[in-house]
Amino acid sequence: MTNIKTYNAISSKGLDYLKAHHYEINGNDAPKGILLRSQNLHDEPIDDNVRAIVRAGAGFNNIPVEELSKRGIAIFNTPGGNANAVKELTIASLVLAARPVVGAIQFANDTRGGDVSLRTESNKGGYRGTELAGKKLGVIGLGNVGSKVANTALALDMDVIGYDPGLNANTAWRVDRHIVHARSVEEVLEQADYVTVHIPLEEKNRYFIDADKLHLMKPTAALLNLSRGGIVDDEAAKEALDNDQLRVYITDFADSVLFDNPKVIITPHIGGSTIEAEDTSALMAARQLDEYLTTGNIVNSVNYPDINEPFTTKYRVGIIHENVPNMLGQISKFFGDHNINIEQLSNRAVGNYAYTMVAINDFTEEQQELVKTALDEIPHVILTRRYVNPRI
Template identity: 85%
Template sequence: MTTIKTYNAISATGLNYLKQHHYDINTGESPKGILVRSQNLHHERIPESVRAIVRAGAGFNNIPIDDLSKRGVVVFNTPGGNANAVKELTIASLILAARPVIGAIGFANETRGGDVSLRTEVNKGGYRGTELAGKTLGVIGLGNVGSKVANTALALDMDVIGYDPGLNANTAWRIDRHIVHAKNVAEVLRQADYITVHIPLTEDNKFFIDAESIALMKPNAALLNLSRGGIVDDLAAKEALDNDNLRVYITDFADEALFDHPKVIITPHIGGSTIEAEDTSALMAARELDTYLTTGNIINSVNYPDIDEPFTTKYRIGIIHENVPNMISQISKFFGDNNINIEQLSNRAVGAYAYTLVAINEFNEVQQAYVKTALDEIPHVILTRRYVNVNI
């Protein structure tokens, strides 16, 4: 039995899938895979036996990607698994930014004695808000979440302007034609009454929204961050709020610098915390992990290229290697020199790394015993794995 280690509370939907596919959960000292949600793995010891780590969610800044990539450990996420949940909380946050609902609830609950109905009617004027209809929403990042937010905002009769530096054909198909595509971030910041950010946290975009960005916004603008802590410079946001250069800041990521600020609303990282999102993300994660460990197919990796080919031969060899010249010819030559016929060879590269998947039918025991050691000795090869098609 193959062991999978888990961190955090993983939905039973994902765990049951793994158990049904003959995996043990949290038994033994040599797991082949790790399934994680928000646990910080940067200071955890990742056993040498681990071949894959899956984040049941979209963000992956809690995983030491660079170190694992050098080891040949494939890291996956589950893009879109919690997109609807985050979208719904973003829409709720837009409403909270427009209407002083939290303060109004507190006022209503604190009203005691006398004619409560009359007193609340007389004093409710202090909780007058504005409508979203007719206002401009700026969406930075038009991926799984951002595109849903943008389309829903149109249904609220908002004008929507969006920007995504990685806009591609798939993204474009998801976005309503009435959404204005900005040429740059500054265009969004200057025009929007409400700004919501939906991009991943990387080294390049830490504090993507900083003091300089906030200075471009309207002084009565509302800023929302339900993406990742660190995307917005919270100290810069606080200073803008204090100087009336920003009206309200809503974030799903707690920061002591923002506590008890009257213009800040903080939620405790609950964007993806719905029963449905946790089930969907856990099932996606379990399937990605099982698919890689049993077929070699890589789907939704964040550090290696995806390859998803039908497993129609008896065997496969998966080779993770550096993205350097002459690797395909060396790999092909090895199989030819050892009289192993290649039925199909797939290769993809992304950044510094590449993945080659070789399909084989005739593969005797001597060749199988030799192939991993020999391939691993080729310069720039990081890891080699053999897969057996149990359905043939």
């Protein structure tokens, strides 16, 4: 049985799927795959037998992607698995930004003595808020979460303006036609009464909302970050709040610089923490891991290109290699020189890496052994794996 190592509490939905497909969970053998949530792998030794790491969630900054990519380890996430959960907390945060619910609850709990109902009724005027309807929401990032937030806010009678630096056809289809597409992030920040950020944390996005961008916002505006810690420069946000250049800041990521600030609401990274989201993400992760280890198909990889082809031949060979010229020519020549007929060849590239899938029917044991060893000797080939179709 193939061993899978897990970190963190993984939903039984995912673990049961792996067990049903004949995987061992946290056995004694060297693992072929790792399934995790928030565990920091940057300082963890990764066994040479590991072929895939799957994050049951969207963010993957807890995984040393570049280092593992050079070793031929495919890294996956589960985009959309917790999107509805994060969307719902974002909508709740919008309400908290519009209405002083937290303070009102504390006031009600602190009311003691006499006619509690009368005292509460006479003092509630200090907790008057505003309605979301008619206000403008700016959504930065229109991916799985941002698009859901934008569409829901529209249903709440908000005006919505969205900006996505990677806007494409898939993004466009996800959002309602009544949502205005901004040409720049500055346009969103200048117009919006509420701004919510839903972009991944990458080095280029660190402190995406910095002091300069905060200065573009209305002093009456509210800022929400339920995306990732580090997307917003919290020091700059605190300064903006202290100088009345920002009305309120709500974040799902604790930072000591924000503690004890009456204009800040912090939740302890609970955006994706629902039973449904954990089940969905774990099941997605398990299926992607199984698919890659048994067929070579790559779906939702964060470091290698996706290839998802029906496995219709007896065998296939997956080749992870650097994205350099003449690799397909060298790979095709290798198979031809050794009299191995290629039934189908698929190739995709992203950034510095490429993935080639070769489908084969006639494949002797000697040829298979040769491919497993000699193909890796071609310059720029990182890893070669052979797959056998269990249904043929």
